[in-house]
Structures are given as structure tokens and as C-alpha cells.
Amino acid sequence: MLDKGRVLDADAAARAQGVVDGMRRGGVLTLAPNADLRERELAREEQTVRGVAFALLQFTPNVVIAAENVVLADVSASLRLFGGLRALRWQIHRVVADFGVTCTQALAPTAEGSWLIARAGGGVALTQRSLARALARIPLTILPAARRFADWFDGLGCSTIDDVTRLPRAGLKKRCGTALLEALDRAKGEAPEVHEWLTMPPAFDARVELPDRIEHVEATLFAARRLTLQMTGWLAARQLAVARFVVSLEHERGRAAIAPTEVEVALGEPTWHEEHLMRLLRERLARIELVAPVIALRLEAKDVREAEAPSESLFPEPGGTPQDHARLMELLVARLGSENVMKPAPVADFRPEVAARWVPVSSDARPASTDLPRDLPRPAWLLDVPIQLIMRGHRPFYGTPLRMVSPGERIECGWQDDHIVTRDYFVAESENHLHYWIFRERVGSRDEREPRWFLHGLFG
Amino acid sequence: MTQPLLNVEAIHPDLWRASQLGSAHGRVVASGHARLDAELPGRGWPTGALTEVILPQPGCGELRLLKPALETVASRPVFMLQPPHRLQPAAFTWWGIEPENLRVLKAPTTADCLWAAEQILRAGTAGALLFWQQQVRPEALRRLHLAAQRTDTLLFLFRPTAAAASTSPAPLRISVEAVAGGLNISFIKRRGPHRDEPVFVALSPTPVLLNRHAPLDRRSSATPAHREFLPNLVHAGV
Numbered sequence: 001m002l003d004k005g006r007v008l009d010a011d012a013a014a015r016a017q018g019v020v021d022g023m024r025r026g027g028v029l030t031l032a033p034n035a036d037l038r039e040r041e042l043a044r045e046e047q048t049v050r051g052v053a054f055a056l057l058q059f060t061p062n063v064v065i066a067a068e069n070v071v072l073a074d075v076s077a078s079l080r081l082f083g084g085l086r087a088l089r090w091q092i093h094r095v096v097a098d099f100g101v102t103c104t105q106a107l108a109p110t111a112e113g114s115w116l117i118a119r120a121g122g123g124v125a126l127t128q129r130s131l132a133r134a135l136a137r138i139p140l141t142i143l144p145a146a147r148r149f150a151d152w153f154d155g156l157g158c159s160t161i162d163d164v165t166r167l168p169r170a171g172l173k174k175r176c177g178t179a180l181l182e183a184l185d186r187a188k189g190e191a192p193e194v195h196e197w198l199t200m201p202p203a204f205d206a207r208v209e210l211p212d213r214i215e216h217v218e219a220t221l222f223a224a225r226r227l228t229l230q231m232t233g234w235l236a237a238r239q240l241a242v243a244r245f246v247v248s249l250e251h252e253r254g255r256a257a258i259a260p261t262e263v264e265v266a267l268g269e270p271t272w273h274e275e276h277l278m279r280l281l282r283e284r285l286a287r288i289e290l291v292a293p294v295i296a297l298r299l300e301a302k303d304v305r306e307a308e309a310p311s312e313s314l315f316p317e318p319g320g321t322p323q324d325h326a327r328l329m330e331l332l333v334a335r336l337g338s339e340n341v342m343k344p345a346p347v348a349d350f351r352p353e354v355a356a357r358w359v360p361v362s363s364d365a366r367p368a369s370t371d372l373p374r375d376l377p378r379p380a381w382l383l384d385v386p387i388q389l390i391m392r393g394h395r396p397f398y399g400t401p402l403r404m405v406s407p408g409e410r411i412e413c414g415w416q417d418d419h420i421v422t423r424d425y426f427v428a429e430s431e432n433h434l435h436y437w438i439f440r441e442r443v444g445s446r447d448e449r450e451p452r453w454f455l456h457g458l459f460g
Numbered sequence: 461m462t463q464p465l466l467n468v469e470a471i472h473p474d475l476w477r478a479s480q481l482g483s484a485h486g487r488v489v490a491s492g493h494a495r496l497d498a499e500l501p502g503r504g505w506p507t508g509a510l511t512e513v514i515l516p517q518p519g520c521g522e523l524r525l526l527k528p529a530l531e532t533v534a535s536r537p538v539f540m541l542q543p544p545h546r547l548q549p550a551a552f553t554w555w556g557i558e559p560e561n562l563r564v565l566k567a568p569t570t571a572d573c574l575w576a577a578e579q580i581l582r583a584g585t586a587g588a589l590l591f592w593q594q595q596v597r598p599e600a601l602r603r604l605h606l607a608a609q610r611t612d613t614l615l616f617l618f619r620p621t622a623a624a625a626s627t628s629p630a631p632l633r634i635s636v637e638a639v640a641g642g643l644n645i646s647f648i649k650r651r652g653p654h655r656d657e658p659v660f661v662a663l664s665p666t667p668v669l670l671n672r673h674a675p676l677d678r679r680s681s682a683t684p685a686h687r688e689f690l691p692n693l694v695h696a697g698v
Contacts, residue, residue: 341564342565358547377554377669379667380548384545457548
């Protein structure tokens with residue numbers, strides 16, 4: 001990693017070949033000819049840190065982006081909710097790892113103190129005494145206010161913060177100004193700290209550039225997860241729940257621009273659970289076909305509502321909550337498609353094929369009349385296309401000769417929408433005791449042909 | 461000499477004699493047919509376990525067999541996964557079940573179908589899951605059975621007659637056959653003694669509305685069982 005032509009960071013393999021910080025490009029290529037040199041991109045670094053800060057909002061509303069890629073979060077009020085310090089640190093670690101970056105965590109009673117410890121390699125200082133011990137060991141070069149006077153301190157033989165605090169205060173103030181002393185006082189908790197907390201944008205719209213052109217949808221899931229984490233952080237901080245969001249997969253820009261593929265996910269029940277959103281997205285993304293390689297991903301929360309406070313009942317009812325059911329239905333719709341997940345919406349009509357209507361669960365169609373007749377024998381299974389039956393000895397025949405076991409039911413309906421049916425329905429029993437619902441079409445007196453018999457239903 | 465144990469079931473609920481019916485830990489839904497309940501381990505359809513129903517063809521009364529059980533769980537959603545034909549909500553109204561909570565799912569592939577079944581079981585919100593499938597691999601069945609064990613959902617898998625011969629991890633497997641006035645249920649596998657003769661279950665409501673000719677038309681009245689006695693009677697007469 002190069003910054004202005006100088007080595008900023010290098011991996012273990014490069015260091016083994018002799019690459020050190022501050023080396024020039026030519027020097028690196030002499031030592032390691034096939035080294036992979038990358039220029040530092042401040043904008044992307046900033047974007048990543050911002051993303052992490054947003055994701056941390058799910059743990060505490062007080063998050064601030066500090067200098068030198070440090071994110072400070074005030075967790076003092078969050079410890080109990082997230083199950084203690086150790087659990088919280090582990091969760092933060094996992095969230096940050098999802099962004100594809102590593103982190104060092106530092107914990108201290110003061111923000112300045114934890115900043116210093118984090119820059120020096122991380123650690124935990126829970127009390128004032130352990131904070132003082134930890135600060136004392138920190139090299140002076142870490143402290144930004146002391147860097148200007150690095151040579152002078154070197155001449156004095158001061159290498160750690162402890163050495164500086166032992167110097168006379170008045171003289172130090174005269175030589176180095178107030179900034180250094182103030183920073184040290186803030187770190188020790190002797191001076192108040194003022195933070196400008198991260199403010200939430202009123203709408204959520206985040207975008208992430210992918211490192212490469214991606215042709216498989218599965219590969220974009222990693223980026224989608226980063227965006228989802230940011231969104232759940234934003235939702236948690238604003239106490240909102242998302243009801244509809246759009247993921248746009250951006251393709252080629254510029255001259256050969258292709259319109260982005262948009263995946264809209266509408267939720268039946270507003271949620272702010274990252275896990276559920278991710279499962280839905282995974283199923284939805286797996287179903288789409290990419291028209292072109294994806295170069296960027298964008299997530300936009302379209303419809304947000306006030307989040308309902310979670311309520312834990314003392315005796316959970318068996319069979320899950322309505323929310324569980326809504327979540328299940330969303331998941332099924334996401335994978336199978338809305339046309340394959342159906343609920344009944346019977347229509348008050350005499351024609352069985354019209355009456356037995358099924359609509360997608362997501363549609364709002366209500367049954368026209370919920371009061372269906374209760375005394376009509378209807379078979380459970382209805383054939384979509386009636387099967388014409390052959391006749392043997394003046395009896396309809398389906399496997400075996402059929403015998404009528406019910407009086408006829410005349411259905412004559414449909415003149416109003418041009419699907420007229422004139423049928424006489426019977427229940428027929430075959431010789432192996434299966435019951436069928438068959439009909440004889442009624443022919444007008446002018447028709448020359450014999451009435452035909454059809455099989456239309458099975459008594460399940 | 462050790463005394464033979466009298467009550468093995470008192471040692472552990474998972475133990476039973478070969479002549480006894482096993483228990484289902486009380487997690488059953490009554491089948492609604494007294495004669496069938498008497499033959500089912502735990503006296504009812506087991507919840508949280510895979511139950512296989514072998515059908516010669518759809519439409520031989522399989523749903524009316526489950527009707528009383530579905531009535532019990534109808535307050536929760538009832539899922540029908542990959543049904544063979546279109547389901548008529550009017551039929552459920554006729555039986556006295558509100559069709560409001562029915563959900564029909566169709567899956568384009570077997571993998572989707574099994575995935576959907578697993579998700580439904582995992583969510584645990586369903587009262588019953590009825591699942592039609594022609595070809596299922598044994599490992600998929602095992603997975604379904606495992607998923608079912610964590611819930612209190614009734615899980616029925618309807619399979620064609622050809623599947624009766626293959627092995628299955630389901631603890632209860634029955635095959636049904638339509639007879640006059642109802643169904644004959646034979647047990648392929650159950651936690652209990654082997655039973656050869658089928659159990660007759662009368663189905664209600666019956667679509668047979670005409671019974672004027674029933675005494676004349678009943679074909680089962682002339683069963684060969686009676687004929688065996690005839691020669692003896694003839695001899696006795698001579």
C-alpha cells in the first residue's frame with residue numbers, strides 16, 4: 001500500500017523480502033519485483049469507516065467518527081442490553097469483520113483515552129487506575145498534539161506519555177501550547193470531553209463500489225450484507241423499521257451505460273432484524289439473472305415506519321407469533337414467487353371453477369362473501385380441465401363403469417361474462433368405491449349431438 | 461431366575477413390548493375415528509413426526525380421513541404443499557372447516573419443495589403441513605423428520621403406492637384403500653405390533669346422497685367368507 005509514493009503498509013510476505021515503511025516505489029520493486037502495489041484511496045477508506053460507524057449505531061446512539069480511522073462509541077448505556085462487555089465486544093468484532101476489515105478494540109472510561117489505546121494497539125482499561133497505567137505506556141508519537149515536538153521530546157529523553165506528564169506543567173504549556181496539555185487532561189478524565197455525535201441522515205441511501213466486476217449474484221451478497229448492516233444500524237438509531245427497500249445493482253456507466261437492475265423487497269411486517277433482511281435478500285437475489293456485470297450496489301430504504309417496541313411475553317404462546325408467520329410467508333414468497341404461495345378467496349358463484357379462486361397471499365383481495373353455503377357437497381379436488389368420459393353401455397366409464405349415487409345438481413350460470421355453463425352435476429361411484437364428481441353437459445334441442453359426460457372433481 | 465418385567469413402559473416412555481403400542485409422549489392430535497385411534501401409537505396422529513400416507517391415487521378420501529384432525533388445528537395455518545389438483549375451499553366449508561387459514565404452495569422443483577417444507581417446519585407456526593411428493597430421497601425424508609421433531613406441527617406426506625416398498629424414517633406409515641362407505645387403513649409401519657387386517661374408517665360427510673338402492677346394490681354383501689361355511693351346512697343337512 002503506497003501513499004504519495006511511499007510505502008504505508010505491507011503484508012507479511014512483503015516484509016519478509018525486506019520491504020519497510022516509508023520505502024519508495026522503486027525500492028520495493030527492486031526487492032520484490034512482482035509485488036502488488038496499490039495506491040491509498042482516502043475516499044474509500046473514509047467510506048468504509050463511515051459504514052462501520054453506521055453499523056455501530058445498532059449498539060448505541062452515541063457514535064462519533066474520530067481522526068485516523070477511529071470510531072468512538074459510547075457503550076456505557078448499552079452493556080446490559082447486549083449481554084455484558086464481553087458479548088458486546090464480540091458482537092462489534094463480528095460486525096466490523098463483515099465489512100472485510102480488521103479492527104483493534106480499546107475500552108476506556110474516557111474517549112480520548114480509548115482513542116490513544118486503540119491507536120497504540122488496543123486494550124481494556126476499565127478503571128481510572130488501569131487507564132493511568134495504560135496511558136503511561138503509550139508512545140508519545142501516537143499523540144497527535146505531540147508529533148510537532150517529536151524531535152524536542154527526543155532530545156529530552158521523553159518517549160512515552162508517562163515521561164511527558166512528569167515534566168513541569170507550566171514549562172510544558174509555555175513550550176508546546178495548551179493543545180498537548182488539554183489532550184492529556186481529556187485522556188485522564190480531568191477535563192470534560194465534547195463530542196459531535198454522528199447525525200443520522202433523514203433517509204437511508206447507501207452505495208458501495210465493488211472491488212471488481214461481478215458476474216454472479218451470489219458474490220454481491222457480501223456487499224449487500226455491508227449495506228444491510230449499515231441500514232440496520234441506521235434503523236436502530238432512529239428507532240424505525242423498514243417496510244420496503246430497494247437494492248439496485250449498478251452496471252456499466254458512461255457511454256455503454258446499462259440501467260441498473262432494481263430488486264424491490266416489500267415486507268409484510270416492518271422489521272429491523274439484519275438476519276431476516278439478509279435471508280430475504282439472499283433468496284431474492286438468487287432468483288434474478290444478471291444482464292451485465294455489476295460494479296456497484298446501492299441500498300435505499302423506501303418505506304420506514306416507527307418500530308414497535310419488542311415485547312417479551314412471560315409465557316410464549318405455542319406455535320410462534322404472528323410475526324413469525326409473517327416472516328415465514330415473506331421468505332416463501334421470496335423463493336417460490338408470489339404466484340406460488342396462495343390463499344383462498346372464494347367467490348360467490350355457482351360455477352365451481354370460478355368459485356374456487358386462489359389468490360397470492362400478498363394480494364389484498366378479500367373473499368366477496370365469506371358465507372359459503374354449508375350444505376353443498378363439493379369435492380376437495382377440482383380438475384383444472386374436465387376430462388371427457390367415454391360411454392359404455394349408456395354409462396359413463398372411468399376405469400370402471402360409474403354408478404350415480406346422488407340426484408343431479410343443475411348449474412346454469414355465466415351468461416353475464418360469456419363463460420356460460422349448462423351442466424348437470426352428479427356424484428358417481430366407481431366399482432372400487434372411489435367417488436367422482438361428474439357432469440353431463442346439457443345440449444340444446446337444436447344441437448344434433450348426444451350430451452357428453454365429463455369428470456370434474458375427486459372427493460379427496 | 462430373574463422376574464420378567466411387567467411394566468417396561470414404566471421404565472422409560474420409549475420402551476414398549478412387541479405386543480404393545482408405543483407412546484407418542486402425549487404429543488398427538490386425535491384422529492377423530494375411535495377405531496383408528498385405538499390402533500395408533502399414542503392414540504392419535506403424532507405431532508412433530510413425519511407420517512406417511514400411501515395413496516393409490518389422489519381423491520380416495522385422504523382429506524376426509526384427516527378432516528377431524530385438521531379441524532382441531534385449523535386455528536393455525538394449514539399448509540398444502542404441492543397438491544395434485546386445485547383445492548376447492550367450498551369442500552372445506554361443507555366439512556365445517558373455515559378455509560381462511562389454508563395456504564397452498566406450489567414449488568417448481570423438488571428442491572424448492574423440500575426447502576419450503578423445512579422452512580415451514582422451522583418457523584413452527586403451522587398447525588399442519590400436508591405434502592404431496594412422488595419421488596423423495598430417503599435422506600430428504602430423514603431431514604424432514606428431523607425438522608418436524610422440533611415443532612408441534614402435524615406433518616403428512618402423501619406418496620404413491622410404489623413408495624410403500626421403499627424404506628423410510630417415518631415412524632408411522634399407513635396405506636389407504638377406498639371401500640364402500642369409507643376407507644380401509646393398513647399399517648405398513650408403526651411403533652407397535654404388526655397388524656395384517658386393515659382398520660375400517662367411515663368417512664363423513666359422504667357424498668353419497670341416494671341410498672334407496674343401497675341394500676340391493678351392496679356388492680360386499682356376498683363375501684366369499686360366508687361361502688366357506690356352506691359345504692359344512694350341506695353336510696350337516698345330509
